Amino acid sequence: MLVLFLLLAVTAAAVVDVDVTEPACPSCVLMNTTCYNISYLFDLNAPFRKQVVIHRMGILRSQNKLFFSFEPTIEDVEYYKTGFVSLDDPSQAGVISGSQIFNFGAFDIDQDNDLVYFGGDGGIFILNANSNSIAAYSSLGDTVTNLYYKNHVYFVRYNDRGIIEKVGDNFRTLMENFPIRKFVVTKKDNVVIFSSTLGLFVGKGENVHRISKNGYFRGITIDLDGNVYAWWIDGIYKVVLMKNLQHSKLVRVAKIPFIGAMTFDNDNRILFTSDKSLYLMEPTANSCGVVKVIEDRA
Ligand SMILES: *[C@@H]1O[C@H](CO)[C@@H](O)[C@H](O)[C@H]1NC(C)=O
Numbered sequence: 001m002l003v004l005f006l007l008l009a010v011t012a013a014a015v016v017d018v019d020v021t022e023p024a025c026p027s028c029v030l031m032n033t034t035c036y037n038i039s040y041l042f043d044l045n046a047p048f049r050k051q052v053v054i055h056r057m058g059i060l061r062s063q064n065k066l067f068f069s070f071e072p073t074i075e076d077v078e079y080y081k082t083g084f085v086s087l088d089d090p091s092q093a094g095v096i097s098g099s100q101i102f103n104f105g106a107f108d109i110d111q112d113n114d115l116v117y118f119g120g121d122g123g124i125f126i127l128n129a130n131s132n133s134i135a136a137y138s139s140l141g142d143t144v145t146n147l148y149y150k151n152h153v154y155f156v157r158y159n160d161r162g163i164i165e166k167v168g169d170n171f172r173t174l175m176e177n178f179p180i181r182k183f184v185v186t187k188k189d190n191v192v193i194f195s196s197t198l199g200l201f202v203g204k205g206e207n208v209h210r211i212s213k214n215g216y217f218r219g220i221t222i223d224l225d226g227n228v229y230a231w232w233i234d235g236i237y238k239v240v241l242m243k244n245l246q247h248s249k250l251v252r253v254a255k256i257p258f259i260g261a262m263t264f265d266n267d268n269r270i271l272f273t274s275d276k277s278l279y280l281m282e283p284t285a286n287s288c289g290v291v292k293v294i295e296d297r298a
């Protein structure tokens, strides 16, 4: 039932209709102007370290399978591992392992061909998700700390500067003056969004612009519509890209004080971890307890 209160301001002659009937939603959070409901899905199951650290999540869309890289128990000779779980049936889960020490902490997915690229101590490896076989791919002998896939592989090496783009048998370095932590490349315009010790940047060619001085963003991800988000311990930030990159900016769109890793599911809803728990964040008709000014005829 909708009850409208008419509030007559004494000084100004403003008439404001306010909807106050909405039930409280303790699990809701406002993201920019949309209210999202957060619900718990399940716990990720892997040999986590005492303090759970999950660096990255990504979904193999054809199988609705979530991959996540994490830091395993201190006794493990590897310091990074990648696990996976079916979002349709969480009992189908496991950890990528082999006879070698891979230290697979970086990965990304070629969705068109069901291939998962992994970066680690021994270079870049490739998992065929249909045959479940892993093979060596490139840069064997390099330590690959980050990897991104868009038409081809982009990667970052330990103690190196720039992002290496592998086009066929050729390699080209982007953002070559910057030590790179995390990065993505936009689908349409090839804009690189990256974090380094000096902050968060947007760049294309020689044109690089800093949008934040915070060098500690935990990750950067792109939703199914091409919107770019970064997250830090205190919430979700949207990278607002402008045609003139110098006008691009970073806006915090949601305050969530416990995000570990984040990605978007096949319906473009937000999935995030807190400790080892996986949560779903989806838009709701609830107004998030914000008093909605329906009309203001001041
Ligand atoms: C927030 O929402 C408003 C209204 O829909 C929109 O104009 C604005 O671009 C949004 N801001 C961000 C950072 O997405």
Ligand SMILES: *[C@@H]1O[C@H](CO)[C@@H](O)[C@H](O)[C@H]1NC(C)=O
Pocket: 025, 027, 028, 037, 038, 039, 284, 285, 286
């Ligand atoms: C939020 O999600 C929970 C769990 O799925 C559900 O019980 C609740 O009704 C939802 N609330 C809103 C306002 O959508």
